[in-house]
Amino acid sequence: MQDLLSEIAEAASANPDKGKVASYIPELAGIDPDQFGIAIAMADGRVFSAGDADVPFSIQSVSKVFALALALGRVGDEIWQRVGREPSGLSFDSILLLERENGIPRNPFINAGALVTTDTYLSGSSPREALGELLRFVRAAADDDSIHMNEKVAKSEIATGHRNFSLAHYLASHGNMRASVDKVLGTYCHQCAVEMTCRQLALAGRFLVDAPAMPGLVSIERRRRINALMMTCGHYDGSGDFAFRVGMPGKSGVGGGILVISPGRAAIAVWSPGLNRYGNSKLGTEAMELFAHRTGWSVFGVPHPGRGIDV
Ligand code: DON
Numbered sequence: 347m348q349d350l351l352s353e354i355a356e357a358a359s360a361n362p363d364k365g366k367v368a369s370y371i372p373e374l375a376g377i378d379p380d381q382f383g384i385a386i387a388m389a390d391g392r393v394f395s396a397g398d399a400d401v402p403f404s405i406q407s408v409s410k411v412f413a414l415a416l417a418l419g420r421v422g423d424e425i426w427q428r429v430g431r432e433p434s435g436l437s438f439d440s441i442l443l444l445e446r447e448n449g450i451p452r453n454p455f456i457n458a459g460a461l462v463t464t465d466t467y468l469s470g471s472s473p474r475e476a477l478g479e480l481l482r483f484v485r486a487a488a489d490d491d492s493i494h495m496n497e498k499v500a501k502s503e504i505a506t507g508h509r510n511f512s513l514a515h516y517l518a519s520h521g522n523m524r525a526s527v528d529k530v531l532g533t534y535c536h537q538c539a540v541e542m543t544c545r546q547l548a549l550a551g552r553f554l555v556d557a558p559a560m561p562g563l564v565s566i567e568r569r570r571r572i573n574a575l576m577m578t579c580g581h582y583d584g585s586g587d588f589a590f591r592v593g594m595p596g597k598s599g600v601g602g603g604i605l606v607i608s609p610g611r612a613a614i615a616v617w618s619p620g621l622n623r624y625g626n627s628k629l630g631t632e633a634m635e636l637f638a639h640r641t642g643w644s645v646f647g648v649p650h651p652g653r654g655i656d657v
Contacts, residue, residue, distance in 0.1 A: 347394045351384050354636055355397030358382040358618060358629045365620025365628030368600040373502035374404060377602075379620040382629055384637075385544035386614045389557035399544040403617050404499050406538045406599030407438065408547065410460045411580075412484050413537055414572060415553070415564050417454075417466035425466055428522055429459045431575060438582045438600075438625055439509045441516060449520020453579040455597065458513045461523070464534040468525050473533040480537055487561055488550035493542055500532075500539035507531060538599070544615040551605045551613030554595075573607055577645070584624030584631075591635040593644030598626040606634055608643045 359382055369375040385395035417425055434452040436442055444451065444458055451459035468476040477495070485491050503510075514527040523530060542550065553563040554573055564572070576595035581588040588596055596606040602619035604627055614637070618629035638644060642654025 347386065347388075347392075348396070350637070350640055351386065351394050351396035354384055354633045355382055357636065358397065358633055361629060361632070363628070364618065365622050367602075367619045368621055368625070370506065371499065371503045371600070372506060373496075373499045374601060374619075377403075377619045379618075382618040382633070383544040384614070384616045384633060385548040386612050387548040387552050387555075388612045389555060389559065389610060391559055393545065393548065395545050395548075398617070401617075402541040402543050402546075403603055403619070404496060404538070404599070404601035405540050405542050405547065405603050406601040407455065407460070408597050408599040408601075408603050408605050409480075409537045409540050410455050410463065411554070411572060411576065411597045411605065412480060412487070412550070413460060413463045413467060414454045414575070415568070416480060416483055417463045418564070418568055420467050420469065425454075425463070428466070429454050429462045431578075433579050433585050435583050439513070441509070441513055444513070444516050444520075449517050449522045451517070453575060455575065455579045456582060457510055458517060461510065461514050461517060461530055461534055464537060465524055465530045468530060468533050473529050473536070476533055477536050481540070483563065484540060484542075484550055487553045487563055488542070488546050489561070490546055490549065493540065493546060493550075495536050496539045496541050499541075500536045503535040503538065504531060507535060510534065542603075542615075544603075544617050547603060547605055547615035547617075548613050551607060551615065554607045555611065555613050556609045557611070570609075573609060576607065581626050582624055584622070584626050587624075588626070588631060591631065592638045593646050594634075594638065595645070596634065598630070600625055602627040602630060604630045604634065609645060611643060
């Protein structure tokens with residue numbers, strides 16, 4: 347596994363086409379695209395990593411996975427009255443379907459759906475309390491109390507987040523927002539501004555791996571459902587392509603991070619800041635494609651004898 351991760355990191359560094367760093371959040375625009383990290387937290391407790399796996403990055407939309415787990419913990423299945431479970435086939439920040447579908451976002455991973463999720467775990471608390479709860483969840487999942495939020499990134503997004511404010515106001519006009527738009531946006535942007543290294547993110551993702559030694563922060567049923575949503579909606583209008591190329595549930599963020607789950611086996615985090623046309627990490631996606639090919643891991647089949655690596 348260590349050899350494979352090192353080989354993947356080398357291939358990524360040698361690739362001249364790194365994709366384009368997100369620039370709509372000014373604080374993220376200046377990040378050096380020439381960085382790549384990968385880490386894996388295995389079901390038996392071993393952790394392997396390669397490249398820039400100890401460099402912190404903004405997890406952005408990967409946080410929507412933790413937020414969904416929190417919101418489900420708060421209200422359970424009631425959340426599905428406010429947000430759907432279908433891929434949108436549109437970009438992560440699209441407002442198009444909201445009008446046609448009466449203010450019910452397609453899924454919890456597009457921005458509109460994530461704003462509903464944030465509003466749900468914020469309900470009855472102050473933003474400070476809600477964010478404290480989110481950080482506690484992430485830190486417990488990763489078993490690492492040093493995980494924090496980057497205030498500059500949060501402020502930078504709040505100052506320029508016209509689309510997200512529009513989405514939240516549109517949701518509010520349909521009665522699908524309980525807290526004020528300002529509170530929800532403040533909480534959401536701080537949630538997205540959580541920073542982690544690949545190693546920390548892989549460890550934090552263990553709660554979604556169905557294995558006895560993994561942190562049991564959510565029930566088996568919920569874990570499976572979150573994985574299902576990651577597979578169908580975790581990469582927005584690139585979700586089908588990611589499923590086709592990688593064959594494992596994954597959640598991306600515009601910071602260039604991707605969290606991938608191999609049920610029963612491992613949580614994998616990959617990071618490279620340059621994005622593809624869907625707003626997902628370009629080299630991260632390619633690295634996961636190579637990883638899936640070489641290990642033979644896929645939720646759609648089992649590795650064949652003689653193919654894949656023995657771990
Ligand atoms: O709301 C936004 O636009 C960002 N905070 C998060 C979007 C994101 O990460 C999309 N992912 N690929």
